Amino acid sequence: MNEKLYIELNGAQVVEYDRNIRLPGHQRSFLDKMDEDMSEGIDLAGQRIDEPNPVQRAQFVAIQLFSAMRQEEEGLIAATCAYLANRYPEMRKVVAREQGDNVSLDLVFNEEQAQNTIAVNFQPNLH
Amino acid sequence: MPILKNHYWSVLLLSLLMPFGNLYAKPLQDFDGKPVSLEQFTGKGKWTIVMIWASDCHICNKEASHYEQFHQKHKNKDAVMLGLSVDGLANKPAALSFVKEHKLTFPNIIGELQAVADLFYDATGENWVGTPTFLIYSPAGKLTVQEVGAVPVAIIEQFLQQQAANKQ
Numbered sequence: 001m002n003e004k005l006y007i008e009l010n011g012a013q014v015v016e017y018d019r020n021i022r023l024p025g026h027q028r029s030f031l032d033k034m035d036e037d038m039s040e041g042i043d044l045a046g047q048r049i050d051e052p053n054p055v056q057r058a059q060f061v062a063i064q065l066f067s068a069m070r071q072e073e074e075g076l077i078a079a080t081c082a083y084l085a086n087r088y089p090e091m092r093k094v095v096a097r098e099q100g101d102n103v104s105l106d107l108v109f110n111e112e113q114a115q116n117t118i119a120v121n122f123q124p125n126l127h
Numbered sequence: 128m129p130i131l132k133n134h135y136w137s138v139l140l141l142s143l144l145m146p147f148g149n150l151y152a153k154p155l156q157d158f159d160g161k162p163v164s165l166e167q168f169t170g171k172g173k174w175t176i177v178m179i180w181a182s183d184c185h186i187c188n189k190e191a192s193h194y195e196q197f198h199q200k201h202k203n204k205d206a207v208m209l210g211l212s213v214d215g216l217a218n219k220p221a222a223l224s225f226v227k228e229h230k231l232t233f234p235n236i237i238g239e240l241q242a243v244a245d246l247f248y249d250a251t252g253e254n255w256v257g258t259p260t261f262l263i264y265s266p267a268g269k270l271t272v273q274e275v276g277a278v279p280v281a282i283i284e285q286f287l288q289q290q291a292a293n294k295q
Contacts, residue, residue, distance in 0.1 A: 004257075006185075007276075013186045015276040017257040018213075021244050027254050074275055078254035 001089040005081065008095045009069065017081045019089065031083050034061070058088055062105050066096045154242035155211070158223060163236050165211075165246070170268020174206035174290075176283060177262040179243060181213050182225040184258040186277045191229035197280045198233040205266075205287055210235035213243045213258060247273075265290075 005017040023031070035057075041050045042060045049056055061083050068076035084091055084107075093108035157163050169175045178194055180187035198208040212235060214222040219237060226235050238246070244255035250262065256275045263272035263286070272286070 004183075007257075012277070013189075015257045015259070016181070016184050016186065018181070018240060020240055021255060022241055024248070024254065069276075074251075074253050074256070074273065077275055078256045081256050082254065 002092045005085040005091055006093045007065070007069075007081065008093060009066075010096070010098055014069065015077075015081070017085045019085050023082060023086065027079065027082055030079055031086060034079070034083055035087075054087075058084060058091070058107055059105065062094050062096075062107060065094065066103060066105060069096075154246060155236050155238040156216070157234070157236050158219070158226070165209075165250075165262075165264075166268065168209045168234060168236075169264040170266070171207075172266050173202075173204075174266055174287060175209055175264040175268075176206060177209045177211055177264065179211045179213060179247075179258060179260040179262070180225070181240075181258045182218065182221040187259050188225070188229070190259065190277055191225070191231065193280045195229060195231050195233065197283065201287075202233075205291070206283075208233040211243060212237040213240040215239040 001019065003019050005019065006013055007015045007017070038052055038057050038060060041048060042052050042056065043049075044052070044056055044060050044063075052060065061080050065077065065080035065084065068074075068080060084094065088107075088109075090109050091107060092110060093106070095106040095108060097104045155163050155165070165177065168177075176194070176197070178187075180191070182188075194208050194210075197206075201207065210226070210231060210233060212222040212225070214225075214237060216237070216239070222235075222237055225231075247253070247255045247260065247262075250270055251273045253273065259277055261272070261274040261278050261283075262270060263274075263283070265271045
């Protein structure tokens, strides 16, 4: 397990989430609720996915994290960081890059192995 | 034998006292081991910018010198810095190295990560995310801003200017 999850935006690290933190009960329940909601289907980069797999869930939550950071929604930042850090103990980094209207997100599981990076491109819908 | 016996009782007594000791222990300390609270540093007539950091936090290491410069520039005017390390007592030497390496002259205190996260929740109603995190207290000691992640010094200075303008 990686002890920390690093969040990087446009080449700069923004925040470091420490996995040693104990999640309060209400936040654990919220993560379970996120799982339940995603089990009913998600819209990922313009596609409807009825039964998202773990990778698609991670991508979906990372997009929510990015949107929360853009809108400074601290509660959602905390929840999405906690979700990614706890559900994916091997995840090392979430790297977001804005390129015009597009955003690319890389989920890095092991920095030494480039193949352990999962990417998603999307256009943020912030309204 | 008497020594061993005494030792046995003192260990037993210590283990009995430990839970209560932890329960009532103040969660924050200064680097001399003296219990402190955030309230001791805030509400002294100047804005207090609390930077919550960890010695192994890359961003904190990158930004620390900027906050030292900010402190030097503002400490006799309108604002002071306070550092709060989440390294915990086990990693106090690493936290001390951080303070020395970045030549921080503003006060720094230390607590366990969990204790600081709990304090953060109590103060803001939000769950802890990570380091760095900033809390800004008004000159009267009211928590006015909380910000997760790196905050450039220029943004804080802009905020202080706005607050000063609003006051006039």
